[in-house]
Amino acid sequence: xxxxxxxxxxxxxxxxxxxxxxxxxxxxxxxxxxxxxxxxxxxxxxxxxxxxxxxxxxxxxxxxxxxxxxxxxxxxxxxxxxxxxxxxxxxxxxxxxxxxxxxxxxxxxxxxxxxxxxxxxxxxxxxxxxxxxxxxxxxxxxxxxxxxxxxxxxxxxxxxxxx
Ligand code: IDP
Numbered sequence: 520x521x522x523x524x525x526x527x528x529x530x531x532x533x534x535x536x537x538x539x540x541x542x543x544x545x546x547x548x549x550x551x552x553x554x555x556x557x558x559x560x561x562x563x564x565x566x567x568x569x570x571x572x573x574x575x576x577x578x579x580x581x582x583x584x585x586x587x588x589x590x591x592x593x594x595x596x597x598x599x600x601x602x603x604x605x606x607x608x609x610x611x612x613x614x615x616x617x618x619x620x621x622x623x624x625x626x627x628x629x630x631x632x633x634x635x636x637x638x639x640x641x642x643x644x645x646x647x648x649x650x651x652x653x654x655x656x657x658x659x660x661x662x663x664x665x666x667x668x669x670x671x672x673x674x675x676x677x678x679x680x681x682x
Contacts, residue, residue, distance in 0.1 A: 558612070569594060
């Protein structure tokens with residue numbers, strides 16, 4: 520339809536979102552919030568990060584006191600990787616996430632995803648890219664081995680794997 524076409528034709532911005540292992544049990548509710556807030560899920564895959572993947576993904580934090588716990592946690596269960604499309608997607612997804620620390624989020628933004636589904640400063644349910652540039656890099660990292668066919672019904676559509 521026109522709505523979907525407009526999204527996929529690049530009039531909108533794409534950000535990268537990740538449901539972290541602690542958020543997996545609330546995946547349904549998180550996805551409901553994503554859709555209710557007007558994002559289109561352009562790509563989605565479940566994945567299990569190796570410790571090396573997790574260290575790579577968070578290499579900007581290497582050497583920080585929480586790096587070891589963070590990377591172990593990220594490699595310790597399934598993640599759900601998504602490309603989200605919307606106007607101002609990067610900023611809007613970060614807003615919907617709320618503050619990094621879930622405890623602080625419950626004070627400052629109780630309806631945010633991290634307030635509702637996270638636990639603390641490390642176990643905070645979801646990740647969101649902080650810039651368009653990082654969104655591109657992070658999406659490429661998670662979808663690097665994708666081999667999806669394009670939808671015959673919609674040009675450039677990668678929503679399904681039907682060839
Ligand atoms: P962000 O995820 O809100 O962008 P970053 O500062 O990029 O926050 O940190 C990446 C991740 O590292 C956070 O989502 C959280 O899981 C973890 N983290 C950040 N700061 C701390 C901290 O001070 N203690 C423990 N874990 C932290």
